[in-house]
Amino acid sequence: MAFIELDRLSLSLGGRTILKELTGAYSGRCIGLLGPNGAGKTTLLQVLLGFYPPTSGTAQVLGLDIRTQIRQIRHRIGYMPENDSFIAGMSAIRFVRMMAELSGLPPEAAMERAHETLFYVGLGEARYRALGTYSLGMKQMAKLAVAIVHGPSMVILDEPTNGLDPAGRARMIQLVREIRDTHDINLIISSHLLRDIEEFCDEVMIMKDGRVATYCNLEEERRANRKFLQLETRGENSAFLEAAELLGCECAVDGRSRVKMVLPETVEIHDLYQLAQTHTTQIRRLQYKRDSLQDIFMKAMEVGKK
Amino acid sequence: MAVYKRTYTRYSGPLTSERWRCMIIPRYAFQTVLASRFYTGAFVLALVPHLIALLLIYFRSHIDALGGLGIDARGLQIISINGGFFINLFIVETFVSFFLVALLGPGLIAPDLANNAMPLYLSRPFSRAEYVIGKMSVLLTVTSLITWVPGLLLFSIQTALAGLSWSWDNFRILPAILLGSLLWLLTISLIALALSAWVKWRPVAAAALFGIFFVSAGFGTVTNALLLTRWGTLLNLASAMGMVWRWLFLNEMQYRVATFPFETMPSWTGLVSLVFVCGLALVLLAWKIRPAQVVR
Numbered sequence: 001m002a003f004i005e006l007d008r009l010s011l012s013l014g015g016r017t018i019l020k021e022l023t024g025a026y027s028g029r030c031i032g033l034l035g036p037n038g039a040g041k042t043t044l045l046q047v048l049l050g051f052y053p054p055t056s057g058t059a060q061v062l063g064l065d066i067r068t069q070i071r072q073i074r075h076r077i078g079y080m081p082e083n084d085s086f087i088a089g090m091s092a093i094r095f096v097r098m099m100a101e102l103s104g105l106p107p108e109a110a111m112e113r114a115h116e117t118l119f120y121v122g123l124g125e126a127r128y129r130a131l132g133t134y135s136l137g138m139k140q141m142a143k144l145a146v147a148i149v150h151g152p153s154m155v156i157l158d159e160p161t162n163g164l165d166p167a168g169r170a171r172m173i174q175l176v177r178e179i180r181d182t183h184d185i186n187l188i189i190s191s192h193l194l195r196d197i198e199e200f201c202d203e204v205m206i207m208k209d210g211r212v213a214t215y216c217n218l219e220e221e222r223r224a225n226r227k228f229l230q231l232e233t234r235g236e237n238s239a240f241l242e243a244a245e246l247l248g249c250e251c252a253v254d255g256r257s258r259v260k261m262v263l264p265e266t267v268e269i270h271d272l273y274q275l276a277q278t279h280t281t282q283i284r285r286l287q288y289k290r291d292s293l294q295d296i297f298m299k300a301m302e303v304g305k306k
Numbered sequence: 307m308a309v310y311k312r313t314y315t316r317y318s319g320p321l322t323s324e325r326w327r328c329m330i331i332p333r334y335a336f337q338t339v340l341a342s343r344f345y346t347g348a349f350v351l352a353l354v355p356h357l358i359a360l361l362l363i364y365f366r367s368h369i370d371a372l373g374g375l376g377i378d379a380r381g382l383q384i385i386s387i388n389g390g391f392f393i394n395l396f397i398v399e400t401f402v403s404f405f406l407v408a409l410l411g412p413g414l415i416a417p418d419l420a421n422n423a424m425p426l427y428l429s430r431p432f433s434r435a436e437y438v439i440g441k442m443s444v445l446l447t448v449t450s451l452i453t454w455v456p457g458l459l460l461f462s463i464q465t466a467l468a469g470l471s472w473s474w475d476n477f478r479i480l481p482a483i484l485l486g487s488l489l490w491l492l493t494i495s496l497i498a499l500a501l502s503a504w505v506k507w508r509p510v511a512a513a514a515l516f517g518i519f520f521v522s523a524g525f526g527t528v529t530n531a532l533l534l535t536r537w538g539t540l541l542n543l544a545s546a547m548g549m550v551w552r553w554l555f556l557n558e559m560q561y562r563v564a565t566f567p568f569e570t571m572p573s574w575t576g577l578v579s580l581v582f583v584c585g586l587a588l589v590l591l592a593w594k595i596r597p598a599q600v601v602r
Contacts, residue, residue: 049429051597071324071431079429085422094334101330102430104321113317120314146426151317183316 008057028203035207078147088132103150227263331440411498412511454487482554496587549576
C-alpha cells in the first residue's frame, strides 16, 4: 500500500509556483528525495506536514488527507528539520520530553521515552546538558531523538547527515537503517548527498523545478542493470562473440579486446565462462556496469533540460 | 530494567486529550519562572499594593478596636472603601502588571524563533493558535494572580467586614475588577508576545515594550498639542485604560483629558483603542508564528 499519494499537488508561494502538479503513489519503505537547490524537496516535505496548504490538488500521507486530516497525520509522523531547531536554554531531556508531551504522550510516559530515545541515539550521558552547548553532531542526534520519541509510523528526515564528521555520519546511517529495518517505520529522506540516499533508500524521487523528474526503485534499477557487462579478453575472441550472440547476447566490441555485452534473462555469467573455455578465449576481466544513482540523477537532470 | 539497557520501541500507550494540550507550554514555562528567584521576588513585590489595600480595608473597619488598643486611627475615616478606592488600586496595578509582563513576556516566544523551534512545535498535533494561547496563558495566569484574583478577594473581605448592604451599593466594582483587569492583561500580554515574536533578542524586546508604553504616552500628548485635538489621548495606552477603569468603576461616560486641550471625550473610545491594539498584536503574531517563513 502506498504511504504517500500525490494527486496533482501544486503549491504557489509569494507569487511563485514551487510545486507543479505532482502526482504519484509511493510505497517504498524508505524514499529518498533528491534534487538540486530550489527543486522543491523541502517544500514538498513541508506541504506533507501541513505547514503550507496546497494551492490545488491534494496528497495522502499514511492514507490520511493533508487537507482535512492534518492533525491525525501529525500524530503519526516525526520530523527532523534541516536547520538547527531547539530551545538553547533547555536541557535535551526536558526538550525531548516536552516534544513527546506535545505529541500526546502522558507526562510519565514522555519522560521515560525521552530517556530511552536519548540513550538510543547515543546522547544518554549528555541528556542533562543544555542543547545550546551541544556540538553540531550532537544537535543532529537530538533532532533525530525529537523526531522519533513519540513512536511515529513515518519519519521525515531533512538532510540528516548535514555537517556530520565521518564517524557521526556512519552513526547516523546505522541508526536510520536500524529504524527502517527493525521498527517498521517508513522514512522519507531529503538529501543533496547521493551517497546517503544510496545508503538509506530503496526508492528515489528526483525533483527538478517543482516537478518529479524521475522516480525509480533503486533495487529494480540495480537488478535491471545486473546483466550489463564489460569484458576484457585475450586472444582471438570472434568465435566466442559469435557464440555469445547465438545465445542471445548483444555484443559491442570496443577495440580488439574490450567487449560490452548485454545478457538476456536466460544467460548467466557462468555460461559465458563455459563459452569462453569452449572457444579458447581468456576472460581477463569481467565487470558489472550498472547505473549508479549518480547516472540516474544526471539522466534526470538531462531530461529536465530537454 | 535500567533505562540505558532498554532499546527503542514504538509507543503504543494512551494519548492525552487534545483539548488541554496547549497547557503543556505554560507548565514548562512556570517551571522556569519558579526556578528563578528574581521572578519569584518580582511576583511577591507585585502583590504589595493589594497587601496595603487589605490593611487599609481591615483597619478602616476596626478604627474603634484600634482605639481600644491605644492606636489613634481616626485619620483613616477620610478613606472611603468604594469605587474610588478600588480604581486607585487598579491604576497602580496597571503599572505593576505591565512591569511584570515586561519581565516575563519577551522571553516567551523570542527563544523559540531565535532557535528555529517553530517547525518542531508545529509538526506535532498542535496549532499556531494553541501555541499562542499556551504562551499567553503564562502571562495571563501570573498577572491575574496580582490583579483581579486578589481584587475579588478584597471585595469579599470588605463585604464580610461592612455587610451585604455595602456589597449591594458597590456591586459595580465586581464586574469592573474582572472585565477591566482582563482587558488590560489581554492587551499587554498580546503586545508583549507580538514584540517577543518580532524582536528575537530578549532585552531589546523588553526595551521595545517599555518604549511602546512610554513613547506612546508622549506621542499622544504631542499629537494633542500640535493638532489641537483630544484624540491623541487614545494613543496613550495608560490613558485609554484609565478611561475604561473610570467607565467601569465610576460609571463616568465622559473622560476629561488631563493635558492640553483639557477637553472631554467618550469613555468607550478607550475600549475601542485597546481592542484595536489587541487586534494589531494578533495580526503581528499571526504573521510571525509560522512553521516556516516564505522567502520572497
